[in-house]
Amino acid sequence: MTTGIPAPLHLMRAGLRMLPAPALRLVLRRISASLPRNHPDLVRRLVRVAPGRYLFEPTDLTQRFLLCIGDGGVILTLAAPGEAADAAMRGKLAMLIDLLEGRLDSDTALFARDIIIVGDMNRAVAFRNILDGETINLVGDFLARFGPLAPPLGRAAARLHRRVDAARRRLVGVRDRVHRAAHHGHDPNEDLARTGAQIDDLRHRVGQLERRVRRAPETT
Amino acid sequence: MTPRYLELVCPAGTPAALRTAVEAGADTVYCGFRDETNARNYPGLNFDREEMAEGIRFAHAHGRHVLVAINTFPRPGQVALWHRAIDDAAALGANAVILADIGLLDYASGHHPGLRLHLSVQAAASNTLSLAFYRERFGIRRAVLPRVLTVKEIGALVERMGVEAEVFAFGSLGTMTEGRCILSSYLTGRSPSSDGVCAPAEHVSLSEEDGEMVMRLGPLTMNRFGRDEPAGYPTPCKARLVARGIPSYLFDEPVGLNMIELLPELKAAGVTALKIEGRQRSRAYVAQVVRAFRATLDALDRDGRAPRIDLSAIAEGSKETLGAYRKGWR
Numbered sequence: 001m002t003t004g005i006p007a008p009l010h011l012m013r014a015g016l017r018m019l020p021a022p023a024l025r026l027v028l029r030r031i032s033a034s035l036p037r038n039h040p041d042l043v044r045r046l047v048r049v050a051p052g053r054y055l056f057e058p059t060d061l062t063q064r065f066l067l068c069i070g071d072g073g074v075i076l077t078l079a080a081p082g083e084a085a086d087a088a089m090r091g092k093l094a095m096l097i098d099l100l101e102g103r104l105d106s107d108t109a110l111f112a113r114d115i116i117i118v119g120d121m122n123r124a125v126a127f128r129n130i131l132d133g134e135t136i137n138l139v140g141d142f143l144a145r146f147g148p149l150a151p152p153l154g155r156a157a158a159r160l161h162r163r164v165d166a167a168r169r170r171l172v173g174v175r176d177r178v179h180r181a182a183h184h185g186h187d188p189n190e191d192l193a194r195t196g197a198q199i200d201d202l203r204h205r206v207g208q209l210e211r212r213v214r215r216a217p218e219t220t
Numbered sequence: 221m222t223p224r225y226l227e228l229v230c231p232a233g234t235p236a237a238l239r240t241a242v243e244a245g246a247d248t249v250y251c252g253f254r255d256e257t258n259a260r261n262y263p264g265l266n267f268d269r270e271e272m273a274e275g276i277r278f279a280h281a282h283g284r285h286v287l288v289a290i291n292t293f294p295r296p297g298q299v300a301l302w303h304r305a306i307d308d309a310a311a312l313g314a315n316a317v318i319l320a321d322i323g324l325l326d327y328a329s330g331h332h333p334g335l336r337l338h339l340s341v342q343a344a345a346s347n348t349l350s351l352a353f354y355r356e357r358f359g360i361r362r363a364v365l366p367r368v369l370t371v372k373e374i375g376a377l378v379e380r381m382g383v384e385a386e387v388f389a390f391g392s393l394g395t396m397t398e399g400r401c402i403l404s405s406y407l408t409g410r411s412p413s414s415d416g417v418c419a420p421a422e423h424v425s426l427s428e429e430d431g432e433m434v435m436r437l438g439p440l441t442m443n444r445f446g447r448d449e450p451a452g453y454p455t456p457c458k459a460r461l462v463a464r465g466i467p468s469y470l471f472d473e474p475v476g477l478n479m480i481e482l483l484p485e486l487k488a489a490g491v492t493a494l495k496i497e498g499r500q501r502s503r504a505y506v507a508q509v510v511r512a513f514r515a516t517l518d519a520l521d522r523d524g525r526a527p528r529i530d531l532s533a534i535a536e537g538s539k540e541t542l543g544a545y546r547k548g549w550r
Binding site (some may be wrong): 047049052102103104105106107108110111112113116117118119120121122123125126127128129130132133134135163207 | 232233235236238262263264265299420421422424426427428433445448449450451452453468474500501502503504505508533534535536537538
């Protein structure tokens with residue numbers, strides 16, 4: 001499970017938000033062109049086993065991305081509104097990137113409701129399995145398109161990430177202190193765990209009651 | 221291989237997952253060929269012959285073992301595919317093959333007398349008479365026990381079975397007679413036992429409807445998960461069924477098996493090896509589960525106790541159970 005957003009991803013997301021569509025299309029075209037060079041086996045297997053059109057819909061961005069796999073190779077583009085696809089994957093950008101780069105198990109993400117996959121599941125499973133066999137660096141490839149600007153931008157993003165992370169930790173500390181003050185020194189995580197256990201217990205007891213009701217002879 | 225506290229047998233659906241499992245601390249990796257000879261026959265998964273040869277070389281170079289699962293049941297007239305899989309596994313240097321079908325066990329023991337045979341859980345052998353048959357007739361060296369026995373029952377069996385015992389430690393859990401589940405075939409025409417797939421992907425569809433995630437298998441709705449409710453697989457045995465107007469899990473619910481807390485008891489019961497389920501899962505899953513079990517086993521071996529590692533997030537339905545290993549309903 002992703003616990004924090006790595007700095008380069010902040011930068012990528014900022015780039016995706018700020019770049020005008022023509023510039024973004026150019027970047028995506030260059031990434032597509034580099035794929036057969038950097039990942040020849042992956043491209044060959046995708047074309048052979050998982051041809052189709054895959055839509056990626058980051059819920060925290062306005063753009064959607066279309067990956068076309070076919071005789072022309074593997075081409076990543078911006079999706080037009082209403083663009084049809086064989087399968088679509090929806091979730092936060094960080095989740096989708098973790099999934100595509102092999103850091104996140106798709107079943108785990110599905111169980112947690114962090115992503116949803118709709119459409120032709122056979123193609124989606126084949127795509128996922130083939131992709132999982134290769135290590136790719138989409139964020140790195142994206143940032144590399146900015147040439148000599150990439151390293152200083154990456155460092156700036158790392159600094160920003162550290163500040164955001166520190167602020168997040170401070171906020172969690174404040175939340176915990178407020179909670180302890182309001183609840184006589186109880187640890188909020190322990191309270192949450194206790195509440196969860198109580199809910200589980202109640203579910204169990206309701207289930208028992210339901211079974212008992214079902215077993216009881218019906219009276220009219 | 222140096223004797224371990226318990227041998228850790230880990231899944232690999234792809235060559236990358238095999239390398240991940242070895243690097244994360246697996247003692248042994250199991251995998252299958254890219255066809256219906258193994259019980260995880262999903263698109264884009266498994267190994268061709270060249271990949272299997274390379275995977276075995278890689279594992280052996282790191283002092284680990286590779287088991288090849290050929291654990292489905294051949295269809296009439298098509299047994300050559302299964303025979304070829306056994307021949308190739310032997311030729312490529314697999315440390316053992318995992319078989320379920322009596323005919324295949326007979327073929328393997330007759331044609332490859334030096335090849336170590338493990339009895340798959342798909343054979344559903346769970347008593348001494350059954351295990352003695354496989355041991356005496358085919359010379360099996362290990363049996364993977366079905367997930368229907370308590371630790372006490374496993375202990376009693378191990379004393380008399382005369383071969384090594386391997387038990388499931390983590391992964392999927394279904395309510396079934398292992399190896400004989402054909403529930404999926406009524407809905408899709410394909411089953412784990414003959415085709416290597418339960419709820420085949422081409423029959424599965426997901427959709428979002430009014431904030432719910434709806435899972436269908438063919439035309440039938442298997443489940444509707446409420447907003448933020450953890451989800452499971454669209455398998456028929458874990459469908460949320462409506463009886464008398466009340467939706468509930470009549471057979472089994474979406475939950476994953478995790479008996480990491482029972483490892484000392486299993487060791488004491490005489491178990492040899494632990495199996496992690498999940499060849500259909502990603503290398504991220506393999507890395508996380510294998511590292512957790514490696515750390516726990518090493519700590520138990522060294523200190524006699526180990527801190528609890530939480531794996532619930534990667535379990536089906538984000539929920540864990542000890543299953544039949546500790547039957548609370550008896």
